Every structure is written in C-alpha cells, then in structure tokens.
Amino acid sequence: MVGNAAAAAAGGLSSGNTLLKILNVRIVGSGDKVVILSHGFGTDQSAWNRIIPFLDPDHRIILYDLACAGSVNPDHFDFRRYTTLDSYADDLLLILDSLRIDRCFFVGHSVSAMIGILASIRRPELFLKLILIGVSPRFLNDWDYHGGFERDEIERVFEAMESNYKAWVTGFAPLSVGADVPAAVREFSRTLFNMRPDISLFVSRTVFNSDLRGVLGLVSVPCCIVQTARDVSVPLSVVSYLKESLGGKTTIEILQTEGHLPHLSAPALLAPVLRRVLSR
Numbered sequence: 356m357v358g359n360a361a362a363a364a365a366g367g368l369s370s371g372n373t374l375l376k377i378l379n380v381r382i383v384g385s386g387d388k389v390v391i392l393s394h395g396f397g398t399d400q401s402a403w404n405r406i407i408p409f410l411d412p413d414h415r416i417i418l419y420d421l422a423c424a425g426s427v428n429p430d431h432f433d434f435r436r437y438t439t440l441d442s443y444a445d446d447l448l449l450i451l452d453s454l455r456i457d458r459c460f461f462v463g464h465s466v467s468a469m470i471g472i473l474a475s476i477r478r479p480e481l482f483l484k485l486i487l488i489g490v491s492p493r494f495l496n497d498w499d500y501h502g503g504f505e506r507d508e509i510e511r512v513f514e515a516m517e518s519n520y521k522a523w524v525t526g527f528a529p530l531s532v533g534a535d536v537p538a539a540v541r542e543f544s545r546t547l548f549n550m551r552p553d554i555s556l557f558v559s560r561t562v563f564n565s566d567l568r569g570v571l572g573l574v575s576v577p578c579c580i581v582q583t584a585r586d587v588s589v590p591l592s593v594v595s596y597l598k599e600s601l602g603g604k605t606t607i608e609i610l611q612t613e614g615h616l617p618h619l620s621a622p623a624l625l626a627p628v629l630r631r632v633l634s635r
Contacts (some may be wrong), residue, residue, distance in 0.1 A: 371453025377431050380419040380450055384411030388633065389456055391417040393447065395465030395489065396562060397531075397547045397555070398616070399424040402464070406618050409626035414633070417459070419450055421467065423558045425549025432554050440466065440565055444473035451481055460633055462486040464618065465588070466562050473567070475576045485574075486632055488581045488625075489615050490597065491589045492567040500568070501592045509563050513556060520552040530587055533614025534621065542619055571600040578605045579632045581625070585613035608632065 374380075379400065390410060392403045400418040410416055420426050421443060422433075436442050447470060451459065460483050463471040468490035475482045493502045495509065515523045528544040547555070578601050582594050591609075598605050608628050612621040 371449055374446065374449055375419075375453055377427060378419045378422065378446065378450070379426060380417065380454075382415060382417055382454075383407060384414050384416045386412065386414040388414045389417065389459040390414045390633065391419075391447075391451070391456075391459050391461050393419070393461065393463040393467035393471060394421065394424070395463075395467050395616075396423075396558060397543060397550065398464075398619075399426040399546050399549070401426075401546065402542075402616070402618055405622035406626055406629065409622075409630060410633075413630075417450070417454065417456070421470075422446060423550065423554050425546055425551070429551045429554055432551075434557060437558070438561060440470055440473055440561070440567070443467075443470045444477065447471070447474045448478055448481075457481065458483055460484050460486065462488065462629065463490070464488045465490065465615065469565070469567055472574055473570070476570060476573045479575050482576045484632070484635075485576050485578045485603075486581060486629065487578060487597075488617065489583070489586060489589050490580060491593050492571060492597070492600075493565065494563050494588070495566075500596065501590060503588065503590045503593070504563070513560065516552070516556045516559065520555070521548075524548055531615045532620050533583070533585065533587060533616075534612055536614075536620040539614075539616060539619040543616060568596075568600065571597065572602045574602045576603045578603050579608060580605065581608045581610065581617075581628060581632075583610045583612050583614055583617055583621075586615050588615045606632075 394402045399420045461471045468487035471485050494504050495502050524547045529540045532539045580594055610617055610624050614620045617625045
C-alpha cells in the first residue's frame with residue numbers, strides 16, 4: 356500500500372496539508388526573510404534547536420522532518436517511493452507550495468543539502484540561496500574522485516547496522532560528531548535510536564548509492580558550502596570539487612572545528628556564519 360506521504364506528494368496541492376502534518380511542519384519567528392532548515396540523516400528538526408535562537412528575531416523559519424526521520428510515523432515511509440533523493444525533493448517543493456512560499460533561503464545538512472540542490476534545479480525561482488552544510492554529491496570513491504569511502508567499507512557499515520543496530524549507533528554517533536561534545540553525541544544517538552532500524556538501513560543504502568555529480572552544473576542558484584575543518588564523512592577534497600562543479604556562484608566557509616554535525620556540536624561557531632551568509 357502506498358504510504359500517506361507518497362499519496363500526498365502524488366496528489367499535489369490538494370494533499371499538501373496532509374504532508375504538512377505527516378512531516379511535522381512548523382514555522383517559528385516572524386522576520387521578513389524566509390529560511391527553511393532541513394536536517395540530515397539520523398536526526399530530525401530538533402537538530403536545529405541550538406541554531407533557531409540566533410535566527411528567529413530576523414527570519415521566518417520553516418522546519419520539517421524528512422519522511423525517514425524517527426519523529427515521523429514509520430507507517431508513512433514508502434520503501435518503493437523513497438528509493439532516490441528525488442522523492443525527498445518532491446516533498447520539499449510540496450511543502451513550499453502548500454505554504455505559498457515563493458522565495459526562500461534554504462539551509463540543508465548532509466543529505467538534505469543534496470535534496471535542496473535537486474529542488475533548486477527543478478524550481479530555481481523559489482530559492483534565493485542554498486546554504487549547504489556537510490554536503491557531498493557522492494560519498495564513495497571513484498577513479499577520478501575522492502568521496503571518502505571505499506565500497507567494501509560501506510558494505511561493512513551496512514552489515515553492522517543490520518546485525519546489531521544498537522551497537523552500530525553507539526559507535527557511529529561519537530565518530531560522526533567528531534568533536535568532544537558529549538551532549539551532541541547523546542542528542543545524535545537519541546535521534547538515531549528513534550529511527551526504525553530497517554528504515555535507517557534503507558536510507559543509508561539510498562544515500563551511499565547516490566551519485567549526483569552529473570547534476571551539479573545545472574544549479575543556477577547561488578550556493579554557500581559550510582564545512583568543518585575535519586569531517587569523517589566528507590573530506591575537504593569534496594568541497595573543492597563542488598566549488599568547481601556547481602553551476603551557480605559558490606562561496607566556501609570553513610569552520611575551525613571538527614565533525615559532521617556542527618549545528619549540534621558547535622552552534623556558536625555555525626550560527627554567526629549563517630547569519631552573515633543570510634544577510635548578503
């Protein structure tokens with residue numbers, strides 16, 4: 356049976372309100388500038404809680420959960436539909452249309468950064484700027500590209516997730532957070548544990564099997580890549596590759612910290628960068 360989220364997306368604007376409820380869409384702040392915050396794999400919209408206070412005085416902030424997030428009823432996750440990132444881009448565009456947003460800034464973390472890129476290619480007029488945190492068009496190495504992971508490494512990750520999800524989360528969360536910030540590790544672990552293990556594994560396979568290098572040149576919206584100085588998931592070589600490959604004007608901001616989730620581990624470093632980029 357097709358999930359409700361899929362049905363909402365297929366049904367267009369008439370089903371937009373259904374999708375808004377399923378994906379827990381909410382709006383905070385009352386500023387003139389509209390900013391949509393889209394979280395990455397293993398988290399939900401709560402990942403932005405430490406960033407929101409820095410933005411809400413001047414911005415109208417739209418938050419939502421990806422269909423795979425643990426905060427979304429797993430019955431709404433359609434394994435047949437969410438086999439590519441395009442379906443997540445469909446959700447994003449339907450949210451914006453349902454809320455009658457005609458121009459916005461988009462801040463996306465990790466996989467959501469690529470979701471934002473896909474959405475902007477389809478509807479560039481909607482986006483003033485893309486702010487891409489920990490973004491990668493392909494996590495796997497190729498003969499002429501260093502994404503950070505070999506195929507056999509990723510297969511071992513999938514095996515670990517499938518055999519003992521709890522043990523995998525316990526090891527993965529601190530590695531991904533990187534910096535010595537126990538509160539961030541606890542928070543990331545919490546949202547990872549909230550995900551149903553089979554959905555988590557399925558989405559991981561989708562992300563790591565994605566290769567969006569071929570569409571980067573189609574991006575016409577200005578982009579800002581935000582990257583930590585050391586990220587176990589995204590090497591700095593990917594940032595250089597993106598700078599050369601994205602079709603729109605692209606700037607880079609390197610945060611002097613480590614880890615893949617600076618909005619959890621270093622919000623005081625990330626927030627001023629976001630405010631500066633959003634003000635341009």
